[in-house]
Amino acid sequence: MADDAHAGDGEFVSNDIARASSVRSRPLPLRDATVGQGFWGDEQELVRTQVLPFQWCALNDNVPGAAPSYCMHNFRAAAAQNRRRTAARSQGDRFVPPVYTDRGFNVLPDDPERPDPDRFYGFVFQDTDFSKWIEAVGYSLAHHPDAELEARADAAIDIVCAAQQENGYLDTYYILNGMDRHFTNLKDHHELYCMGHLIEGAVAYYEGTGKTRLLHAAQGFADYVASVFGTEPGRLRGYPGHEIAEMALVRLYEVTNERRYLDLAAYFVDERGRAPLYFEVEDRTRAKREGATYVPNDNQPMPYAYYQAHEPVVDQREAVGHAVRAGYLYSGVADVARLTENERLADTVRALWRNIVDRKLYVTGGVGATAFGEAYSYDYDLPNDLAYSETCAAIALVFFARRMLELEPKSEYADVMELALYNTVLAGMAMDGKSFFYVNPLEVRTEAVRSHDARFLHIKDVRQKWFGCACCPPNLARLVESVQEYAYTLADDGGTLFTHLYIDGMAVVHVLSKDEDDEDVALRLEVESGLPWNGHVRAVVHVDEGDGGADDYGDGHDGKISVPFIFAFRLPAWAGDQIEVAACTTVPAEAQGRVNRRVRDGYLYLAGTWRDGDVFEFDFPMPVMMLEANLRVSEDAGKVAFVRGPVVYCAEECDNGSRLHCLHVDAARVGERAENVTVEPFDFKAGAEALDGKGTGGVEPVSRCMVRLRVPAWRDEVRDAKPLYSRWHPPVRRRVEAVLIPYFAWANRGENEMRVFLDIS
Known part of the structure; x- marks a missing residue:
């Protein structure tokens, strides 16, 4: 990649920038990145004031006209069952748990007006509606304290935790239908998917509030899973049917520093798709137990490709199967590759990324072209009027893109992340926050929607209040409330802040003092952005001095503290040639002599010593x-x-x-x-x-x-x-x-x- 000329002879030399452009990075701590006013501030306010209360009503089946969720109903039923077990023991009575009966993938009450308070209803993964909601609540509370919302969330957490089994297991489908068959249908019954979302919600709520009850429940579930799965004799060699546990376990590892969670994530990645195929063994065992005929899973390009379990993950080079599962898997693989320094896995996700963006990506940032399996289709098959392009699949692509940025700072990942965010993701929600799209076609004809033609049954020309399978609305809420975590990453060595998205707000970096007896210095980058409507961005550096750390950096000629650091700003592809776009960046004249600049892989690196009040201004061209x-x-x-x-x-x-x-x-x-x-x-x-x-x-x-x-x-x-x-x-x-x-x-x-x-x- 061509480099532009240096703008000054600052303390940092080109080797510092070369090193910075090859480092791996991680998101800032939740409270160290905030969203201010402007476009995304409005979106977060909408989620906070309208979407979260509306979705809480939906989780409790209190939205007139909307499909019932049964989510909190199931947790209450499981908690009540636990209380009956405890009462029986205290009285010396024998408690008889439910014996498993297969009630199908989606269970509805015989009388919708009078659901049995002790029965499970909804989809097998219904628990995750709560987990995604509580995750969004955690992000919201981190920056906008709300005593009423927090009290409601705490009460919900009490109900959820009361449903947990003594061994840590927490999935209401099997708790209520019969624990004697749990973990016997990993392929379809989503237990590990439910665990993954529970972890993600628990981590966010802990980071947002400091409260640990849900985090401990999630750890209990993860610890139980870790005791059941693995390569050791007597353990199950299975892995999730619907992925997300992989990336969730990495988050749990990063917040607890407990290596066993990273090891479990790495096991799930490594074992997936290895012969003998676990899902085939599971299918054959279940068919034999039920006296049924085994039917091969061959309705995809390869058996079990729908689940991305057709071959070892490290050998996969084409994005196939269910698009949401795929995106979550690829995100988890990128996490594991980064943290375990596994270059073979890094090459895998690079190849999968190329296949998606070069051959399977809609111009709107959507993925998953076919309604059959909600899946990736063959290369270049991108129909407009039949597009599936699920909201959750675009969200998964955003997750994947950020993790690729953590692996290597290349602007193409942020370009795609931004494309998906501003288009398919936001299209998933009405502007009043009270109705949602599950799929996002690029062409809609009202007569086709009204025709009830089977080809168009998945297409809607207006958003829906809720869905029985309501994966998308709370997923969208958690992403919008955490969008600041996608705007910045910090190099693992702490010396470079990458700005990937230009969003009104603030990023704080704690620069380590050279003297362990001194306090760190905080660099705050305050951003004002005109995006997405104009390309003007203004970024101001603030230096917050510690009691002792300030002297460690020395004073400039004007008495201001000078802090050595590198800022890396993305040069959006839509703005044009990188070198020309970099030339649109203004650094104050007084900083020219202490700052070097270079363009690499779509980022403008500004390396030097920074003082309070330094200002960058960008005027990105925004041609049609x-x-x-x-x-x-x-x-x-x-x-x-x-x-x-x-x-x-x-x-x-x-x-x-x-x-x-x-x-x-x-x-x-x-x-x-x-x-x-x-x-x-x-x-x-x-x-x-x-x-x-x-x-x-x-x-x-x-x-x-x-x-x-x-x-x-x-x-x-x-x-x-x-x-x-x-x-x-x-x-x-x-x-x-x-x-x-x-x-x-x-x-x-x-x-x-x-x-x-x-x-x-």
Whole structure:
């Protein structure tokens, strides 16, 4: 990668930057990165004030018209069963636990109005709705204390912990249906997935509040799992059917420093896909026990590819199977590779990353093209109107991208992370925070949605209040509330702060003193960002002196403390050539003589000595880009999509009329002069009446400042009386302006058509 010239002869030499650009990094502690005002501050406030209370009602089945969750119902039932066991023992009576009966993957009450208080209902993974909610609550409380919310969370934790078994096991599906068969269907019954989400929620709540009750419960579950699984004689050599335990165990290791959790994560990664395939053995054993015929799992490219268990992880080079599972697995593999310095695993995730972003990534940052298995399809198969592109899959891609950044600071990972965040992830939630998309197509025709055609059953043209399988809403909430953890990472040696996302807020780094008797010095980077609507970013360095540590660094000529450090700022790909973009960065004149600068792998490294009040200013170009897909993507031949900065744009019927397939971009005029596309700030007004008594499609009135595009276009004149087929004649067209809005904002004004890729004339 080419380097730009040094801007000064600071204390740091080029070797320091070369070393910084090859180090591994980690997120800042939860309280050391904050979100201020601006775009993401608004999103977090929406989650905090609207989404979290709404989702708590949903977890308790108190949202009229929404599908019941049964999540907290199940925890209460399991806790009540524990109390009955304890009471029986205290009275010398024998407690008879439930004997396992397979009640299916999704259990519903015979009478929805009167569910049995002692029975399990919902999906086998229903417990995770709580875990993701409590994770979002933990992040929120870290920066916005709320006594009422914390009390509600503590009460919920009491219920959950009361359901835990004496050996540490905590999964209400088997607790209520019969523990005699637990861990006999790892492939489908999600016990280790539930453990993973419990760990993630517990860690976040501990970091946000300092409270340990849920953390200890999660440790108890993890310790029990560690005693059951492994390569030692008598242990199960299984691994999760739905991955997330791998990355969760790494988080548990990092917060407790207990090596056994990292070892368990590494075992799950290493054992997966090795012969004999554990899931095949499990399937054969279960079929024999139930007197059924074993049916091979061959409905994917390879047996068990849906579960990413078709071959050893270290040998995998293509993203296959269920897209959410895949993203969680790849995230965990990257974690294990980083912490165990396993270069073979690092090469694996690099190859998987390349396969995704080069051949299987939607322009909106979505992944998982096919509804069949909610899965990755074959290379370049990226349909627009049939796209699955699950919200959770985009969230998993964000997780994966950040972990790749922790492995190696290359801006392409942050580019994709940002793309997914601003587009598919945010599209998953209405602007009032009270309805959600599970899937995120790039083209919607209302007649297709209403037709009940089996091909389109997964497609919705308005968001839903809740889902029986409600993985996406709380997943989205936990990501938005923790977005600051994706904006920065700190080099393992503590000497470089990487800025990956430009978000209003603050990052704090504690620079170690050279003298153990002195206190550390805190460097605070205060960021003001115009993203995603303009490319102006201002970053101010603040130096907070300790009682003794300040003298360790010496004074500048003006009496200010000078602290040696490296700041690395991402140069977004959408802004253009890296060297040219780096030239748009302004460092104050008084700092020029003590700062070196270099561009490497898409980051601008500024190395030198820093003083309180030093300011960087970035003016990233934000041109409107008209993108075409690789010609191997047959769906997009002859079409273009519009992107400005990190935001992908789309056309909606309410701005452009129906039959969006008759709208053609005037590509020649767009390409002729940038001024031919109007970039227009405007006040987007969301709001829609519900389509039914369940509140489907209803959006409360909300206004947000956004940017829309006005693009030169043509529209075909449609003659309804024309026969189905007729001799070709030149089309009759009239000149129009296509109005494009951010993709994440679509479907906030009622049901209507939408398109991302538009035909060109």
